[in-house]
Amino acid sequence: MKKFAELLENLIYSPSTNKKIDLLEGYFKSNNTLENGYALSVLSSNYKMKFIRVSEIKSLMHSKFDKTLFELSYDYVGDLAETISLFWKSNMDIANSKKLPLLSEFIKNCENKPKKKMYDYLFNLLDLSNPTQRWAIIKILSGGLRIGVSEKTVKKALSKYGNKELEKIEKIWHGLNHPYNNLFDWLDNKKPEPIIDNFKTFHPMMLSNPIDEKKDFQILDHKDFVAEWKWDGIRVQIIISNDKVVLFSRNGDDITESFPDITFFSKKNVVIDGELLVGKNCQPSSFNDLQQRLNRKKVSEKIIDEFPAFIKAYDILFFREKRSSKFEFFR
Amino acid sequence: MNILDSRLNIKPLNIFIDPQHPVEKAIISHAHADHAKSGHDKVLATKETIDIMKIRYGENCAKSFQVINYGESLKINDVDITLYPAGHILGSAQILINFKGQKTLVTGDYKTVDDKISTPFELIKCNTLVSEATFGLPIFRHPNANEEIKKIITSLNKNPQSTHLIGCYALGKAQRVINLLRDSGYKETIFIHGALEKICRYYKNSNIKLGNLEKISNLKDFDFKNNIVIAPPSALKDRWSRRFKNKISSQASGWLSIKQRVKQNQIEIPLVISDHCDWNELTKTITNTRAEKVLLTHGNEEALVYWCKQKGIDAFPLSIHGMKEKVEK
Numbered sequence: 100m101k102k103f104a105e106l107l108e109n110l111i112y113s114p115s116t117n118k119k120i121d122l123l124e125g126y127f128k129s130n131n132t133l134e135n136g137y138a139l140s141v142l143s144s145n146y147k148m149k150f151i152r153v154s155e156i157k158s159l160m161h162s163k164f165d166k167t168l169f170e171l172s173y174d175y176v177g178d179l180a181e182t183i184s185l186f187w188k189s190n191m192d193i194a195n196s197k198k199l200p201l202l203s204e205f206i207k208n209c210e211n212k213p214k215k216k217m218y219d220y221l222f223n224l225l226d227l228s229n230p231t232q233r234w235a236i237i238k239i240l241s242g243g244l245r246i247g248v249s250e251k252t253v254k255k256a257l258s259k260y261g262n263k264e265l266e267k268i269e270k271i272w273h274g275l276n277h278p279y280n281n282l283f284d285w286l287d288n289k290k291p292e293p294i295i296d297n298f299k300t301f302h303p304m305m306l307s308n309p310i311d312e313k314k315d316f317q318i319l320d321h322k323d324f325v326a327e328w329k330w331d332g333i334r335v336q337i338i339i340s341n342d343k344v345v346l347f348s349r350n351g352d353d354i355t356e357s358f359p360d361i362t363f364f365s366k367k368n369v370v371i372d373g374e375l376l377v378g379k380n381c382q383p384s385s386f387n388d389l390q391q392r393l394n395r396k397k398v399s400e401k402i403i404d405e406f407p408a409f410i411k412a413y414d415i416l417f418f419r420e421k422r423s424s425k426f427e428f429f430r
Numbered sequence: 431m432n433i434l435d436s437r438l439n440i441k442p443l444n445i446f447i448d449p450q451h452p453v454e455k456a457i458i459s460h461a462h463a464d465h466a467k468s469g470h471d472k473v474l475a476t477k478e479t480i481d482i483m484k485i486r487y488g489e490n491c492a493k494s495f496q497v498i499n500y501g502e503s504l505k506i507n508d509v510d511i512t513l514y515p516a517g518h519i520l521g522s523a524q525i526l527i528n529f530k531g532q533k534t535l536v537t538g539d540y541k542t543v544d545d546k547i548s549t550p551f552e553l554i555k556c557n558t559l560v561s562e563a564t565f566g567l568p569i570f571r572h573p574n575a576n577e578e579i580k581k582i583i584t585s586l587n588k589n590p591q592s593t594h595l596i597g598c599y600a601l602g603k604a605q606r607v608i609n610l611l612r613d614s615g616y617k618e619t620i621f622i623h624g625a626l627e628k629i630c631r632y633y634k635n636s637n638i639k640l641g642n643l644e645k646i647s648n649l650k651d652f653d654f655k656n657n658i659v660i661a662p663p664s665a666l667k668d669r670w671s672r673r674f675k676n677k678i679s680s681q682a683s684g685w686l687s688i689k690q691r692v693k694q695n696q697i698e699i700p701l702v703i704s705d706h707c708d709w710n711e712l713t714k715t716i717t718n719t720r721a722e723k724v725l726l727t728h729g730n731e732e733a734l735v736y737w738c739k740q741k742g743i744d745a746f747p748l749s750i751h752g753m754k755e756k757v758e759k
């Protein structure tokens with residue numbers, strides 16, 4: 100916890116991506132597999148940690164301290180974790196960050212604690228900590244890290260740390276899970292590259308690259324290319340396995356819930372790359388109409404009737420167990 | 431507010447404390463620009479404050495000057511005026527006004543922690559206290575300055591290829607940071623921005639240990655790597671700082687305990703070093719002066735007013751006429 104809090108603080112203060120990568124690499128080097136895995140879970144936001152809600156923390160503070168003074172401070176600082184970390188009156192006699200648990204111990208403890216005991220546990224930790232450690236603890240507990248480190252930066256740091264190609268990490272990334280033991284075992288050269296189930300995992304998309312008319316047209320041969328109609332929807336990836344369909348956005352977000360009307364029947368495993376559109380009888384209507392369907396947790400029958408969704412397929416990425424990029428293109 | 435009005439005018443004498451516009455007679459608590467203005471007819475202040483005002487604004491920044499030493503009383507009609515050390519910067523003073531046994535104390539800027547540079551703060555009992563409230567929120571608890579300065583030493587050892595740039599206000603903070611670096615055992619030449627030169631020389635002549643300093647503009651084609659450069663915070667942001675390759679930015683200020691502030695200012699190494707009281711120092715001082723009435727100025731008055739009322743002390747915010755919002759100097 101002590102080292103991780105220090106890492107988080109250094110990360111928000113460092114001005115360049117390269118420095119951030121160096122900091123992360125340095126952290127991975129000085130910690131074991133278990134600690135590194137938990138650190139990655141916190142940093143990658145892949146693993147949703149939300150042990151205490153912000154509103155709960157706030158009412159805890161009100162019960163423990165002067166409400167007016169706390170609120171005036173919060174108004175001034177603007178960030179709850181930061182306000183608490185500075186406001187908390189730790190008893191200097193017991194403040195001793197040597198007694199703080201490791202990050203992995205801390206998160207495991209939080210996972211297993213009943214809510215009621217959670218508060219005592221939290222208070223005790225805050226008493227042991229300095230302001231930066233308190234800030235880190237609350238940020239982790241409430242699940243809102245926002246320290247300006249992108250997933251790309253984390254992956255680059257992993258690549259540098261394990262001396263492995265970034266592409267390899269990208270390829271398996273979406274199949275990896277908290278607490279990332281198999282990833283670090285591979286990066287540490289203890290075990291081979293993790294094997295990822297292609298039909299459970301989002302595959303990073305090949306996205307379009309702009310063409311420079313002056314330079315590129317001279318080197319590109321039109322015989323090497325096939326043109327395809329560009330539809331005004333959103334790019335999606337559909338994974339069909341064992342009668343289950345999962346829909347991913349281009350960033351790998353699972354958007355299946357919003358589109359219960361997209362169903363496929365296949366006994367075989369397939370991964371399809373395509374465009375998600377809405378319109379009656381599979382006639383594409385406007386992007387505006389599609390927006391009626393996006394970012395909805397629950398969709399009413401009425402909306403589905405009005406804006407039924409469908410897919411225009413571009414490509415089959417996997418068919419049964421095979422990667423189709425290994426097939427001849429027009430097969 | 432009996433003897434003082436909201437412009438800190440001592441009414442029976444028509445002498446103003448830290449006036450924002452030229453007046454006939456002014457008592458200046460200390461030489462920071464938001465307290466000391468030029469153009470008064472007569473300035474009453476400590477010797478150091480007068481010296482520094484002359485360095486910054488010129489010999490003729492007031493028509494006449496009168497030195498008042500700490501502890502020395504000046505009796506005008508039936509009002510006694512005495513200056514006491516405020517511990518803020520060299521020459522900084524609190525002003526005690528004794529009018530028919532009623533004591534009113536104006537602290538000016540102050541801190542109760544001894545910085546080993548300015549004469550240490552002296553606690554004065556009074557009936558009415560006019561206190562600054564720059565860091566008047568419980569979130570402000572300044573850490574030990576000697577510990578803070580170690581961050582620079584540690585970073586120097588870790589990054590020998592870099593130039594460490596520390597932003598400090600030219601008067602007070604810069605000299606304190608240099609002095610702290612020397613106390614921590616740093617013996618190399620420290621490079622300073624031209625704006626710091628005269629004040630540093632004055633501090634040196636006042637026997638403050640600053641060690642070997644060199645002005646940057648004297649050096650052409652010099653590689654500052656593995657060195658410390660001290661400059662006003664504004665210089666860190668403008669093109670002046672581009673000459674340093676591989677720089678690591680730092681700044682010394684009490685505000686930098688707030689991580690958002692550090693980030694906004696693009697500071698890599700925040701040094702939480704302040705020449706103002708933190709919350710504990712403020713509340714302790716208010717209690718120990720035994721004042722029945724407290725007026726709070728410059729900064730976060732609201733929380734302190736609330737705190738005083740909880741303790742049964744009469745308290746009000748006082749917005750000083752013509753004073754802009756406080757920045758820490």
Ligand SMILES: [Zn+2]
Pocket residue numbers: 460462518539759
């Ligand atoms: Zn000042």
